[in-house]
Amino acid sequence: MPSPEPDDLKRLAERIDEAERKHAQRKNPPPPTSLGIAFRFATEMVSALVVGGGLGWGIDWAFDHWSHLQTRPWGMVVMFVLGAAAGIRNVMAAAKELNAEMAAKDVEK
Amino acid sequence: MAMSPMEQFEVRPIVPLHIGSYDVSFTNQALFMCIVVAAVSLFLTLAVSRGRLVPTRAQSMAEISYEFVANMIKSTTGDDGMVFFPFVFAIFMFVLFSNFMGLIPGAFTVTSQIAVTFALAAVVILTVVVVGFIRHGFGFLKLFVPKAPFLLLLLLVPIEIISFLTRLVSLSVRLFANMLAGHTMLQVFASFVVALGAAGGILSVLSITPMFMIVFIGALEMLVAFLQAYVFAILTCIYLNEALHLHEHH
Numbered sequence: 001m002p003s004p005e006p007d008d009l010k011r012l013a014e015r016i017d018e019a020e021r022k023h024a025q026r027k028n029p030p031p032p033t034s035l036g037i038a039f040r041f042a043t044e045m046v047s048a049l050v051v052g053g054g055l056g057w058g059i060d061w062a063f064d065h066w067s068h069l070q071t072r073p074w075g076m077v078v079m080f081v082l083g084a085a086a087g088i089r090n091v092m093a094a095a096k097e098l099n100a101e102m103a104a105k106d107v108e109k
Numbered sequence: 110m111a112m113s114p115m116e117q118f119e120v121r122p123i124v125p126l127h128i129g130s131y132d133v134s135f136t137n138q139a140l141f142m143c144i145v146v147a148a149v150s151l152f153l154t155l156a157v158s159r160g161r162l163v164p165t166r167a168q169s170m171a172e173i174s175y176e177f178v179a180n181m182i183k184s185t186t187g188d189d190g191m192v193f194f195p196f197v198f199a200i201f202m203f204v205l206f207s208n209f210m211g212l213i214p215g216a217f218t219v220t221s222q223i224a225v226t227f228a229l230a231a232v233v234i235l236t237v238v239v240v241g242f243i244r245h246g247f248g249f250l251k252l253f254v255p256k257a258p259f260l261l262l263l264l265l266v267p268i269e270i271i272s273f274l275t276r277l278v279s280l281s282v283r284l285f286a287n288m289l290a291g292h293t294m295l296q297v298f299a300s301f302v303v304a305l306g307a308a309g310g311i312l313s314v315l316s317i318t319p320m321f322m323i324v325f326i327g328a329l330e331m332l333v334a335f336l337q338a339y340v341f342a343i344l345t346c347i348y349l350n351e352a353l354h355l356h357e358h359h
Contacts, residue, residue: 043283079267079271086271
């Protein structure tokens, strides 16, 4: 095998540099689609409600089971409302995050 | 042939097995989980078994996946998060391979079962809690106490706790629902092809249109398969970062 020419090596180095630059630009994942965003907000909200309601139900069940206090249905009512609050908080945090992401993308352009 | 679109998600026992009153049968789901784990291990060990300076195609695929996850962890948690590289990498590869393997016609999609995704999410959240307590002791509980007057805290602390537990649900549901929806959609369009083809006359000719749709949805599903693995892994990193560096949370 003949030894490579210095010029060839230089050209190869340039091509590698260029490829690396292109690769670095492309590394960010594609921006979320509108459907993806909507789906994300929906899951955030619904899962907070599920967790809140579930916790409340569990609390009521525990009181019913292991003590003589009758909390039903107040544990679930209170926790469901708190779950709704947590859900709204999560959606707002997600929206803030997305806004920042999109603002950063706009600056890049 | 034209079955219910949900039939593909049915878990069937292959080797029935009962311990006490528990059903621990070896199911098609368990089989495909084994296949996924075997495929990941085989791919990674074979690809790098002869480490070359100029990598072969398989070797560079293994290297790219390593670098991808390593960069993800470094950019979200900093260098001290690299301790969790094996954990995040294992989760990423498992989800990625399950998603892609599910796209093979006739294969079972492991990640379309809420039991699997919920278990994965539970492992992630449990790790976050354990790491948080090891790193910060009871100081980890500060995560649930925002800066606010004391009376408001009575309301805010439960909200923060619910909001933390929400991750368990949203992490698992996001992956599960995406997989379920995509595969159902594919099956529905596929059944259109069969139904139109059997209808005869001009309708048979029209059966080519849902076929094109399947091609597009199939391409979209490839993107979703990768994207959901990525989302799962990066959220794991973000949650780990919170456990490692409490102060950044507000």
